[in-house]
Amino acid sequence: MMNIMSTGDYQFDVLVIGAGHAGTEAALAAARMGAKTALLTTNLDTVGQMSCNPAIGGIGKGQIVREIDALGGAMGQAIDATGIQFRMLNRRKGPAMHSPRAQADKKRYQEEIKRIVEEQPNLTLRQDAVESLMTEGGDDDRRIVGVQVRGGFVYRSPAVILTTGTFLQALMHTGESKTPGGRAGEGTSTGISRSLEQLGFRLERFKTGTPPRVNGRTIDYDQTEIQPGDDEPEPFSFLSERVTGDQVPCWITYTNPQVHELIQANLHRAPMYSGQIQSSGPRYCPSIEDKVVRFADKDQHQIFLEPEGRHTREVYVNGVSTSLPRDVQEAMFRLIPGLQNAEIMRYGYAVEYDYCPPEQLRPWLETKQVAGLYFAGQINGTTGYEEAGAQGLLAGANAALKLSGQEPLVLDRNQAYIGVLIDDLVTCGVDEPYRMFTSRAEYRLLLRQDNADRRLTPIAKQTGLVEESRWRKLEDKETEIARVMGLLKSHRAEQVTLAKYLRRNEVTWDVLIERLPELAEVSTQVARQVTYDIKYEGYIARQAVEVERQQRLAEKRIPDGFDYESLGQLRTEAREKLMRIRPVSLAQAARISGITPADVALLLAYLEQRIRDHSPAEST
Numbered sequence: 001m002m003n004i005m006s007t008g009d010y011q012f013d014v015l016v017i018g019a020g021h022a023g024t025e026a027a028l029a030a031a032r033m034g035a036k037t038a039l040l041t042t043n044l045d046t047v048g049q050m051s052c053n054p055a056i057g058g059i060g061k062g063q064i065v066r067e068i069d070a071l072g073g074a075m076g077q078a079i080d081a082t083g084i085q086f087r088m089l090n091r092r093k094g095p096a097m098h099s100p101r102a103q104a105d106k107k108r109y110q111e112e113i114k115r116i117v118e119e120q121p122n123l124t125l126r127q128d129a130v131e132s133l134m135t136e137g138g139d140d141d142r143r144i145v146g147v148q149v150r151g152g153f154v155y156r157s158p159a160v161i162l163t164t165g166t167f168l169q170a171l172m173h174t175g176e177s178k179t180p181g182g183r184a185g186e187g188t189s190t191g192i193s194r195s196l197e198q199l200g201f202r203l204e205r206f207k208t209g210t211p212p213r214v215n216g217r218t219i220d221y222d223q224t225e226i227q228p229g230d231d232e233p234e235p236f237s238f239l240s241e242r243v244t245g246d247q248v249p250c251w252i253t254y255t256n257p258q259v260h261e262l263i264q265a266n267l268h269r270a271p272m273y274s275g276q277i278q279s280s281g282p283r284y285c286p287s288i289e290d291k292v293v294r295f296a297d298k299d300q301h302q303i304f305l306e307p308e309g310r311h312t313r314e315v316y317v318n319g320v321s322t323s324l325p326r327d328v329q330e331a332m333f334r335l336i337p338g339l340q341n342a343e344i345m346r347y348g349y350a351v352e353y354d355y356c357p358p359e360q361l362r363p364w365l366e367t368k369q370v371a372g373l374y375f376a377g378q379i380n381g382t383t384g385y386e387e388a389g390a391q392g393l394l395a396g397a398n399a400a401l402k403l404s405g406q407e408p409l410v411l412d413r414n415q416a417y418i419g420v421l422i423d424d425l426v427t428c429g430v431d432e433p434y435r436m437f438t439s440r441a442e443y444r445l446l447l448r449q450d451n452a453d454r455r456l457t458p459i460a461k462q463t464g465l466v467e468e469s470r471w472r473k474l475e476d477k478e479t480e481i482a483r484v485m486g487l488l489k490s491h492r493a494e495q496v497t498l499a500k501y502l503r504r505n506e507v508t509w510d511v512l513i514e515r516l517p518e519l520a521e522v523s524t525q526v527a528r529q530v531t532y533d534i535k536y537e538g539y540i541a542r543q544a545v546e547v548e549r550q551q552r553l554a555e556k557r558i559p560d561g562f563d564y565e566s567l568g569q570l571r572t573e574a575r576e577k578l579m580r581i582r583p584v585s586l587a588q589a590a591r592i593s594g595i596t597p598a599d600v601a602l603l604l605a606y607l608e609q610r611i612r613d614h615s616p617a618e619s620t
């Protein structure tokens with residue numbers, strides 16, 4: 001129950017600021033773990049809003065959504081309920097690359113997330129704009145005690161999670177025009193940036209951009225190519241049996257040399273090129289003006305026309321993110337097949353905003369400067385709903401764990417893409433908005449989208465993040481996998497067990513069914529796990545050896561407050577980096593860019609010596 005104190009202040013265990021993708025997962029996770037949580041956000045009508053692309057998942061990102069779901073998060077179930085087109089990307093490549101993606105009904109997705117938040121016990125959703133952070137203590141022991149919101153009201157709490165996205169001192173650009181705001185039609189937050197700077201946080205600027213949206217009634221689809229969804233759409237959530245509802249097609253068209261000439265001729269009016277925007281944006285998700293400059297030899301760029309929902313004609317023009325002036329955006333569409341008569345409903349724009357370089361965080365997303373203060377999402381220099389949701393979930397869980405005096409939850413790089421994401425952020429920092437790719441994960445074959453539940457639901461169960469029914473569902477699946485494995489080991493074909501037979505390249509599950517018809521009854525999910533476990537056994541075993549080596553380094557803990565100054569032999573560059581990042585283990589130290597194997601060996605020798613000399617009980 002929320003307590004109202006005599007001063008009129010509100011009191012909660014955990015406060016989450018901002019109900020975007022990070023904030024909603026953070027608040028839901030903390031509340032699921034029993035913390036009395038408040039989720040404060042500027043506008044209740046934008047809970048879970050997709051600022052940019054009306055889609056969830058994609059390469060590297062789809063895996064994260066499956067992991068969020070395996071940890072009990074909302075994103076997977078929300079997109080299953082509101083998706084309008086589902087596709088498994090990279091289906092022709094190996095299973096490590098399979099990445100689910102779905103177009104969302106943007107408005108319905110947002111409503112679904114809001115509904116899930118509203119249904120959650122222990123969670124209060126409230127419209128309030130936070131203006132400043134309240135802390136107590138000195139530089140060495142500063143801790144968060146609450147926040148003040150517009151109107152002067154105060155919320156007190158020992159844990160605050162900031163998930164304010166693109167809204168900190170945000171400035172939107174379309175051509176020469178500049179408007180304060182983190183998203184079209186919305187305002188900006190200045191007080192929080194001021195508070196953070198006063199507390200000694202370093203803030204920097206990034207930018208991102210979004211394309212125009214057009215009225216689908218004015219598109220000539222005959223001049224475009226159709227892109228249908230999968231015939232058998234697969235859901236994101238391990239709890240969803242199937243995806244229901246008709247699949248809506250997307251459409252493809254292309255830019256051409258005339259469009260590129262027009263853009264070149266107007267580059268001086270693009271804020272990125274006129275000097276109006278100085279900050280960096282996502283390199284892999286460039287604006288159309290960037291593409292035309294950087295890939296000058298290309299005659300065309302692909303454009304996906306993506307419906308924003310079932311009950312609106314608005315269409316998202318994916319591939320032409322731009323901050324060119326309105327008249328150039330109009331002129332550009334006059335030259336693109338299918339869009340010659342398209343009416344722009346919302347113009348493209350770029351937004352610049354403050355983020356907090358994430359080396360200022362511990363691996364459980366609590367800030368180093370202020371105890372009890374956590375950051376998650378775009379504020380950490382990432383981009384994307386999935387990356388934000390994942391960080392939110394972990395920050396929420398960790399805030400709740402700290403309140404109950406438990407160890408933080410840190411996922412390893414070999415356990416989850418979420419582990420890779422957070423480790424990259426806190427260990428290496430960012431020099432452009434960070435998004436996930438499969439190539440960032442060194443153990444991709446272990447971190448497949450299909451086995452996220454087997455990897456993470458047991459951890460979530462131990463942490464108190466998932467309900468009993470989800471756990472039981474996994475237990476049933478594991479029992480069934482073991483039963484089917486048993487069958488394959490006890491039946492034979494061509495003088496070998498079916499398990500060995502399945503290792504052959506040409507042998508698929510359907511071939512096995514011919515040999516043992518009762519396998520036709522096995523569910524697709526179980527058949528897939530058994531097939532991958534058998535076919536990739538060798539690779540998986542090799543990755544497991546490397547994981548074990550890393551694990552040994554990870555177990556060498558570096559005590560909090562370790563005095564690097566006292567390590568005279570350490571190179572100055574290494575000392576400075578280690579003092580800035582303050583790694584928690586030798587494995588994390590080894591991943592800091594510029595830290596050499598020799599530095600790690602020196603640290604290891606010193607830590608072992610220290611343990612022998614002083615405290616045999618200290619964990620290594």
Ligand SMILES: Cc1cc2nc3c(=O)[nH]c(=O)nc-3n(C[C@H](O)[C@H](O)[C@H](O)COP(=O)(O)OP(=O)(O)OC[C@H]3O[C@@H](n4cnc5c(N)ncnc54)[C@H](O)[C@@H]3O)c2cc1C
Nearest residue numbers: 018020021022041042051052130165209377378383384388
């Ligand atoms: C123009 C634009 C283009 C983008 N382009 C891309 C892209 O191409 N690819 C991509 O992957 N991602 C893109 N994104 C980013 C994507 O929207 C974010 O990565 C994602 O939404 C981040 O989630 P979040 O939860 O961190 O923040 P957000 O979704 O931004 O949510 C922040 C929430 O905090 C609330 N809030 C802010 N200040 C306060 C306050 N003081 N008090 C209370 N509540 C507050 C806001 O109202 C909002 O609800 C784009 C975003 C924008 C705005």
